[in-house]
Amino acid sequence: MHSKRITRRAGGGELDLLRQIRAHAGRLGGRALRLGIGDDCALLGLRPGEELAVTTDLSIAGRHFRIDWHPPESVGHRALARGLSDLAAMGARPLAAFLSLGIPRQLTVKRGRNGSWVDRFMAGLFRLAAAHQTPLAGGDLAEAPLAVADIVLTGAVPAGKALLRSGARAGDLLYVTGALGGSAVGLTTLSRGPRGIQARRWTTPTGVPDAFRPHLFPQPRIAQGLALRRRGLASAAIDLSDGLSIDLAHLCEESGVHALIESRALPLAQGASLEQALHGGEDYELLFAARPAVRIPRAIGGIAVSRIGILSAPRRGKTPIQIVTESGTEPLPPRGWQHFS
């Protein structure tokens, strides 16, 4: 967060925002963070033998979230959750987050006791950051015609030990954490209901009805990713951000394998259809492969782990993913959830 840039462009609202951000960001701690907001760059330290993991995720109003559907706290939470989930998929521990935020002036206007849209956005982001001891170490802030947030997550992982998409091989078994399709269920309901009225009052993960929690406040599987990596359980991993059918296709492509999954083995979220579990993105669960001899626990850190299929050598002319349903075995083409487009 370059104070120099903010100062110039800032009206009173933006300066307030910067002060709030600096105050909060400092409190999150993080021993890796050696220099935070206020200089040209932030400085981070790694432990000896560690590599740095970096991921960036762009969230744009109308595309990744809707001002009229999503509570601002959820938008901030989800923006950070996307990046944390990428770290989880590598088995990395979070070091620090960075936020580049473009924001229309009207979203900085205070409304009611929870403050402005951007105050609430930051509150949601900071709550999740605190839960993962991830300080906000810097970023950029500018007025913009529409809300846009780019989140950068940095993490650390012992050199050569990161969970990659490319480590699986034929014969490995496939697993997922948690339940699938829950985010799609919540989003579908949000898009049908009386827009924005009720949902805007759901400001925390605990204050939201069960059916909306996976969509509004998804929990990145940091602890599960760390456990998989530390205990040497997974041969490959990816996070389920775009939907099982797409993300599994990526894992297959990078590992040079094909996959067979069983529809009845898929852990459906409450109210979710098979369609939603296969193609509804943004569940932020982990999909991973493991050698057949490796014993995978039924739960990791309180989150269920389900075996959903097996990998095989690629077969010429076949689609990479096949699914076994009641009506037989059929190809599963990658098909993503279409968000708001």
Add this chain to the structure above:
Amino acid sequence: MHSKRITRRAGGGELDLLRQIRAHAGRLGGRALRLGIGDDCALLGLRPGEELAVTTDLSIAGRHFRIDWHPPESVGHRALARGLSDLAAMGARPLAAFLSLGIPRQLTVKRGRNGSWVDRFMAGLFRLAAAHQTPLAGGDLAEAPLAVADIVLTGAVPAGKALLRSGARAGDLLYVTGALGGSAVGLTTLSRGPRGIQARRWTTPTGVPDAFRPHLFPQPRIAQGLALRRRGLASAAIDLSDGLSIDLAHLCEESGVHALIESRALPLAQGASLEQALHGGEDYELLFAARPAVRIPRAIGGIAVSRIGILSAPRRGKTPIQIVTESGTEPLPPRGWQHFS
């Protein structure tokens, strides 16, 4: 660059773009980059005893650049230059860049032999990245109602050796690299001229008239920052992104000092007024302080270094910066260039 995300949203144009980016990004090398585009995170390695420097810079159409004024190559160059300049100010060597790009569909349509707007944007970015051996290691890509680019730069610096804003003390002398106000000169001319006609053909730093080069293709002072840090010359440093009057105020604030500068000592860019040198931002030169006993060379890596003033203990009730002009000594309030607002 998460291929998973692109795949879902992509029409043919975006997939083409992703392929181009992956192809180019790989060629830039960079030994620190252990895993680039194609997994959930990129992986970077530091040398023993190094810290990581991270900076993010948001560029938004209509705010940081104009589609109708700036050649797309310049927009890409400038976006990357902002981040590189932050690394330069810390004395860090660049490791890798990340790009989150939101882009309207029409800017991906091919026009003429140089390709689409975004092709040309990427060409400008890659040219500067190659000049600084900085691979593009990842990012995100999404369709957006307006062009927005967040650039993340990572760099490495020996632990505890980064040039900070806060290291200066009373008695230190003040220096700048290069010339000041050149970017403001170019921008003013661009904004007056027949818009976009001529400038859109200036696609490279060498192909642009001298008067526009500092604005359209500013050169980040990486080599100068590294030399200052390695040779132990500077006590504090900041890059001139917002203008001397603002950036010097930040250095003074962080170091707890006041400053006196001499107007006739300022190295004016060709055609630049004193106003433009003091308040015109985006010169991306380095402003640094040095102990009075330290001998500062007249040039570093072919770029002139000018002594412009001296730092003093803060005096109660005085403005932090005073300037000596022909008419005497007067306060210099921080005042930034107003861009396009």
